[in-house]
Amino acid sequence: MRNRFTELFEGLLNSNPFKNYYKKNRLRPPGAASEETFMELCIRCARCIEVCPYDSIERADLFEKLQIGTPYIYPENKACYLCMRCMKVCPTGALNPKLTDGKKVRMGIAVINQNTCLNFLYYKDEMLGVSATGTAQLCGTCYNVCPYTDEAIVMEKFILPVVTDKCTGCGICTEKCPATPEKAIAIYPEGMPVDKNTGYFGRRSKVHGRERKKSADALKGEKLLEEKQKIDSSDVKPDFEYNTENYDEQY
Amino acid sequence: MKIKIYRRAAQILTVFAIFFIPVLNVFELYFVKGTFISMDIGDAAMADPLAVFQSMIAAGRVNEYMLGSVVIPIVLMLLLGRVWCSWFCPYYLCAEFMSWLRRKLKLKAYKPKYSENIHIRQARVRYIFLFAGLVLMAIAGVPILNLISAPGVISTQAMVIVKFHYVTFELVFVAVLLLLEFFYFRFWCRFFCPTGTFLSFFRSKRGMTVRKVKEDCSNCMSCVRSCPMMINPMTMGESAHCNNCGDCVDACPDNKAQDTLKFTFK
Numbered sequence: 001m002r003n004r005f006t007e008l009f010e011g012l013l014n015s016n017p018f019k020n021y022y023k024k025n026r027l028r029p030p031g032a033a034s035e036e037t038f039m040e041l042c043i044r045c046a047r048c049i050e051v052c053p054y055d056s057i058e059r060a061d062l063f064e065k066l067q068i069g070t071p072y073i074y075p076e077n078k079a080c081y082l083c084m085r086c087m088k089v090c091p092t093g094a095l096n097p098k099l100t101d102g103k104k105v106r107m108g109i110a111v112i113n114q115n116t117c118l119n120f121l122y123y124k125d126e127m128l129g130v131s132a133t134g135t136a137q138l139c140g141t142c143y144n145v146c147p148y149t150d151e152a153i154v155m156e157k158f159i160l161p162v163v164t165d166k167c168t169g170c171g172i173c174t175e176k177c178p179a180t181p182e183k184a185i186a187i188y189p190e191g192m193p194v195d196k197n198t199g200y201f202g203r204r205s206k207v208h209g210r211e212r213k214k215s216a217d218a219l220k221g222e223k224l225l226e227e228k229q230k231i232d233s234s235d236v237k238p239d240f241e242y243n244t245e246n247y248d249e250q251y
Numbered sequence: 252m253k254i255k256i257y258r259r260a261a262q263i264l265t266v267f268a269i270f271f272i273p274v275l276n277v278f279e280l281y282f283v284k285g286t287f288i289s290m291d292i293g294d295a296a297m298a299d300p301l302a303v304f305q306s307m308i309a310a311g312r313v314n315e316y317m318l319g320s321v322v323i324p325i326v327l328m329l330l331l332g333r334v335w336c337s338w339f340c341p342y343y344l345c346a347e348f349m350s351w352l353r354r355k356l357k358l359k360a361y362k363p364k365y366s367e368n369i370h371i372r373q374a375r376v377r378y379i380f381l382f383a384g385l386v387l388m389a390i391a392g393v394p395i396l397n398l399i400s401a402p403g404v405i406s407t408q409a410m411v412i413v414k415f416h417y418v419t420f421e422l423v424f425v426a427v428l429l430l431l432e433f434f435y436f437r438f439w440c441r442f443f444c445p446t447g448t449f450l451s452f453f454r455s456k457r458g459m460t461v462r463k464v465k466e467d468c469s470n471c472m473s474c475v476r477s478c479p480m481m482i483n484p485m486t487m488g489e490s491a492h493c494n495n496c497g498d499c500v501d502a503c504p505d506n507k508a509q510d511t512l513k514f515t516f517k
Contacts (some may be wrong), residue, residue: 019392036392040393040394041306041309042394043288043289043299043302043306043394044288044397044407045285045286045289045290045298045407046411047284047285047286047290047291049414050272050414053279058415059407061420062420062421066395068398091298091303091320092298092316092320093314093316097316
């Protein structure tokens with residue numbers, strides 16, 4: 001039965017750009033199927049929302065296009081605490097009811113912004129010998145609040161938090177991160193870096209952003225993640241000389 | 252004792268429940284949870300068969316959770332007929348309230364005259380609407396018919412009010428339907444409601460149906476006049492339109508002397 005036309009038709013039906021799109025810091029509840037399958041399976045009955053004891057799961061409203069009524073977790077407001085109640089009540093298996101171990105949850109992955117993370121800033125300052133701005137702080141909140149301490153987030157050189165692949169994407173670190181004005185740690189939902197899955201906004205940026213791609217800052221998705229993870233300030237010396245002799249005169 | 256009293260009690264209890272269940276859940280009592288799209292009492296899960304059917308064809312897969320959750324609604328449907336619509340659906344109560352309001356305001360009757368063909372026209376529109384909705388749903392790949400399921404929207408909104416203290420824009424959809432209901436008699440239930448149409452596929456003739464048990468009656472046609480779904484209860488109790496509301500049984504004057512029009516099991 002499968003021929004060129006059925007495949008064409010299948011592709012046409014399955015590539016509805018409004019069906020799924022990803023956003024940073026917007027996650028599906030734990031145990032969710034891949035975004036596309038989730039959108040097909042979820043009947044918007046809101047039982048996972050009702051059963052959530054922390055009010056973490058919120059209901060997508062009308063402005064979320066076809067996602068309306070589906071459950072979302074916004075870890076900046078309230079993270080998932082992995083109590084594993086929501087998947088048991090799902091009537092269609094959009095959330096996998098067989099998942100009982102919090103360690104096996106993969107909602108997304110945390111990515112630390114090394115330019116705003118307090119510990120990374122502190123480390124940079126420490127390299128100079130003394131704090132340049134006088135505001136350097138030691139933090140380690142993400143390491144302390146992580147439900148899988150020393151597994152999902154490890155402290156490199158006892159000071160630099162690094163996310164490993166055991167990260168469940170629960171987002172507690174994002175909720176608690178004290179960096180202002182923007183949180184230094186963000187969750188990228190599972191499947192977001194895959195180009196095929198980017199959905200509505202990914203497609204739109206593809207159409208409009210063809211020329212921009214040549215420039216260096218047009219990195220997207222997985223490449224951007226890779227590029228960010230390459231940044232390791234542990235051995236990097238600042239590229240400027242600090243003038244310690246005139247310190248008192250300057251400040 | 253009139254059937255209508257029991258029915259009204261069931262409806263009002265249901266409306267009470269859609270607000271009370273989220274309150275229980277806020278206090279972390281999870282014995283009953285869910286909305287009218289899907290709900291469970293204890294460990295018995297129930298889901299709207301249309302919602303589950305949609306996700307079956309959208310995802311192209313069937314799993315045991317889907318099948319498990321439609322067992323109770325379908326068994327109820329086979330035993331008692333389409334009682335969901337008239338005995339429990341909160342939208343039906345609102346629509347009845349609209350008729351009551353019209354009667355109180357002394358506006359002229361807006362119920363269309365009974366004719367032989369009206370149910371055929373109703374059925375045609377219902378099935379075409381359901382089919383078009385399913386085709387649209389298959390193209391979108393998302394169970395969108397749930398978004399226009401009036402009882403589902405009402406109960407989800409009740410949950411949102413209780414749990415998050417706000418209302419989303421979907422409530423406008425129900426408000427518009429009720430406004431139209433004020434001018435067109437039961438138009439959503441009779442012509443469009445996809446949930447009711449899909450439920451009526453599981454109607455069994457062996458289940459509870461209205462039948463004329465006595466051979467002859469006074470032929471006063473008061474049952475026909477009372478029927479909200481515009482069918483003739485004396486001959487078409489088995490029709491997919493009948494939602495077992497029992498209004499015709501209440502209206503029949505012959506019932507007082509001898510059982511004439513009754514709910515029967517075959």
